[in-house]
Amino acid sequence: MKRRSFVKGSLISGAAAAIAPVTAMAKPEFDKPPYVEHYELRVYTFKNEKQQKTTEDFFRDVFVPMIKKQIYEPVGVFTELNPTGQTKLYVLVPYNTYVHWEGLNYRLETDKDYWTKGSAFLNAPACDPAFERMDTSLMKAFAHMRMKELPPRNQRIFELRQYKSATEAAGKKKIEMFNDKGEIDIFKRLGFKPVFFGETIFGNDRPNLTYMVTFKDMDDKAAHWKSFVDDPQWKKISAVPEYADALLVSKITSTMLKPTDYSGI
Structure with missing residues (x-):
């Protein structure tokens, strides 16, 4: 999604949210599991x-x-963590339910304080934009890990991994490995401290799944992935012919990230 699309997209989702009263989202039933x-x-x-500062100021303040x-x-x-040139900024916004995603855009569109305080970013002129591009996606949590898990707030780095599949069927089969065959449990047992696992329901490079795991540093990352590859349970799962990566995954992207000082995750 390119810059300026944020406002247009927000207006569209705002209109959809207006169908139901915004106050309905505050009802307790939307905040209780299972969701x-x-x-x-x-x-x-x-x-x-300069662009990075304008954008970071907006998100922080x-x-x-x-x-x-x-x-x-x-x-x-x-x-x-190790950018080539100017770093990108990654922003992850969790929502209890899809309804919250719809309603938030509507509320922000009608919040005068939001537009006033965020004017430098939201109303940046075309000749001096706040960013060059914004790509956005919306993911649905995996059934076996329906809620995020926040890592300890000590020294930490994050790995954001995306597995792209060539077909919808292959993508669903890969998710099956996480949900039904124990792959998520392996991550937890080995101490990866996963933050979330999500299936992209709209965004770039679909079909894909995306997840985030946590480490102390790069040496810790290397040690954890070695333990994963050597894990007997993982070897058993990955040895099943129908779960071969060559059949299910067409591209893996790994991005190492570090949290800003104002990050909530």
């Missing part, structure tokens, strides 16, 4: 430090506090 969380992932690309106030959710804000 399946959704995750919005935004990736901002910049051409210089306006967006993150507003989300805490509106839907009581922590927002993850990350930069690349």
